[in-house]
Amino acid sequence: MDTTTQMLRITGPAIAELPVAAADGGQDSISPITVIGNxxxxxxxxxxxxxxxxxxxLAPGVSRVVLNPDAHVGYGAPVGCVMVSPSxxxxxxxxxxxxxxxSLLQTDLPADAINELTVxxxxxxxxxxxxxxxxxxxxxxxxxxxxxxxxxxxQVVTEGATKSVLKKLGIPKGWADACEDAFHTAPDxxxxxxxxxxxxxxxxxxxxxxxxxKYRQLGSLGGGNHFGExxxxxxxxxxxxxxxxxxxxxxxxxxxxxxHCGSRGFGHDMAMGQFRAMKSDFEKRxxxxxxxxxxxxxxxxxxxxxxxxxxxxxxxxxxxxxNHLLINALVLEAxxxxxxxxxxxxxxxxxxxxxxxxxxxxxxxxVHRKGATRAFPAGHPDLxxxxxxxxxxxxxxxxxxxDGSSIMVANPGxxxxxxxxxxxxxxxxxxxxxxxxxxxxxxxxxxxxHDIISNCRVYPRDEAxxxxxxxxxxxxxxxxxxxxxxxxxxxxxxxxxxxAPADD
DNA sequence: ATGTAC
Numbered sequence: 001m002d003t004t005t006q007m008l009r010i011t012g013p014a015i016a017e018l019p020v021a022a023a024d025g026g027q028d029s030i031s032p033i034t035v036i037g038n039x040x041x042x043x044x045x046x047x048x049x050x051x052x053x054x055x056x057x058l059a060p061g062v063s064r065v066v067l068n069p070d071a072h073v074g075y076g077a078p079v080g081c082v083m084v085s086p087s088x089x090x091x092x093x094x095x096x097x098x099x100x101x102x103s104l105l106q107t108d109l110p111a112d113a114i115n116e117l118t119v120x121x122x123x124x125x126x127x128x129x130x131x132x133x134x135x136x137x138x139x140x141x142x143x144x145x146x147x148x149x150x151x152x153x154x155q156v157v158t159e160g161a162t163k164s165v166l167k168k169l170g171i172p173k174g175w176a177d178a179c180e181d182a183f184h185t186a187p188d189x190x191x192x193x194x195x196x197x198x199x200x201x202x203x204x205x206x207x208x209x210x211x212x213x214k215y216r217q218l219g220s221l222g223g224g225n226h227f228g229e230x231x232x233x234x235x236x237x238x239x240x241x242x243x244x245x246x247x248x249x250x251x252x253x254x255x256x257x258x259x260h261c262g263s264r265g266f267g268h269d270m271a272m273g274q275f276r277a278m279k280s281d282f283e284k285r286x287x288x289x290x291x292x293x294x295x296x297x298x299x300x301x302x303x304x305x306x307x308x309x310x311x312x313x314x315x316x317x318x319x320x321x322x323n324h325l326l327i328n329a330l331v332l333e334a335x336x337x338x339x340x341x342x343x344x345x346x347x348x349x350x351x352x353x354x355x356x357x358x359x360x361x362x363x364x365x366x367v368h369r370k371g372a373t374r375a376f377p378a379g380h381p382d383l384x385x386x387x388x389x390x391x392x393x394x395x396x397x398x399x400x401x402x403d404g405s406s407i408m409v410a411n412p413g414x415x416x417x418x419x420x421x422x423x424x425x426x427x428x429x430x431x432x433x434x435x436x437x438x439x440x441x442x443x444x445x446x447x448x449x450h451d452i453i454s455n456c457r458v459y460p461r462d463e464a465x466x467x468x469x470x471x472x473x474x475x476x477x478x479x480x481x482x483x484x485x486x487x488x489x490x491x492x493x494x495x496x497x498x499x500a501p502a503d504d
Numbered sequence: 505a506t507g508t509a510c
């Protein structure tokens with residue numbers, strides 16, 4: 001254990017405080033950072049992760065920081081943290097993959113329908129024809145994808161999942177109700193609409209071609225830790241939680257499809273454009289970066305720079321939303337190619353890289369979730385008039401294919417963590433370390449031992465289950481801290497990743 | 505995470 005971890009003050013089961021002193025040595029009332037994690041998880045926090053959390057807590061306008069069990073070093077702020085401010089927005093703690101999210105499609109196929117490896121290979125192939133994976137890949141890499149031209153792409157990123165967009169893309173209109181946010185607009189008081197902002201961008205030199213080329217990635221998974229995964233749903237035994245799971249539309253012992261992806265090249269362009277603009281704005285005004293780190297640049301939310309950031313983030317978020325919904329529609333179409341009468345419904349779509357306006361500590365504040373998932377319990381005012389008002393919304397947490405993924409629901413205790421939980425297991429080894437330390441045969445055999453196949457000839461070693469933290473300990477921390485309860489476990493049957501494709 | 509960048 002390093003010295004920084006020893007500074008943690010344990011205040012409850014799997015919950016601790018990291019005291020923060022003002023940089024000038026003063027003892028002003030800076031509320032401590034909330035740290036979620038049991039003994040095993042606390043061991044995983046390295047000094048730099050805690051240092052980033054402290055830098056974030058001391059940054060201007062920040063009222064609160066939460067560190068989740070999956071935390072590791074990130075861009076300015078740690079991945080796996082929540083940063084709250086009544087006044088300021090921070091692009092770094094949203095990240096380069098704006099609105100990176102999870103979605104879950106529940107089918108009515110019983111688990112044994114996909115027992116046969118030949119059936120699973122057929123499904124992998126049918127999905128691959130419609131939904132490409134891998135860096136740079138888009139619609140032209142998938143013969144049965146939906147083609148999106150410039151005009152429809154413009155509508156997608158300026159409107160999000162509106163009725164008109166869903167209809168044009170053949171996405172069931174009811175799926176918009178299963179979204180944490182179906183669309184994003186310019187912030188209140190913004191001088192620009194999203195359409196005006198995007199038109200302005202398109203008039204910059206050579207920018208229109210670049211923007212339009214990114215629309216052609218709608219309906220694609222991307223690379224890195226992004227994936228699509230066929231699952232068997234296992235509801236928990238507890239009758240009350242089981243009932244909540246059933247009300248979410250989950251079907252015990254049936255096949256579901258879990259998707260992890262974000263806003264692809266489009267969101268990346270929006271994020272990088274903003275980092276550049278905000279950094280040069282700082283330098284022009286002679287402002288100092290928080291803790292000297294340009295990755296923690298910021299703007300007041302109602303300033304011109306802040307509004308421009310929120311507009312560009314909204315467009316990236318709209319791309320991610322429609323990208324997920326389109327992938328789910330195409331995956332369902334692929335299942336129908338193999339099982340013509342199969343039915344499927346979107347359970348939920350929820351982000352873990354976004355800033356949202358929410359009530360925290362009695363105030364409307366900007367809640368930055370960087371690798372953190374919103375966790376509103378039953379009765380939360382922002383769930384009123386949704387299907388989840390009386391239960392809380394589904395929380396979709398990817399673990400790893402070997403140990404499964406988890407669906408949780410928030411408890412009232414989630415207020416302790418700014419109504420947030422983790423977003424997955426969290427990386428334990430860097431990509432380079434994982435590639436060096438993990439043996440390819442062991443990784444591939446480990447998945448086969450659990451009856452899991454993939455579209456890859458060899459599974460990417462830097463994405464192997466052992467490259468990530470112990471998912472059981474991460475989930476135990478969330479439960480012990482009283483933030484959320486598990487409703488169902490998802491057991492992987494096949495995985496679609498960016499990797500060398502398997503031969504037929 | 506992205507994709508080869510005023």
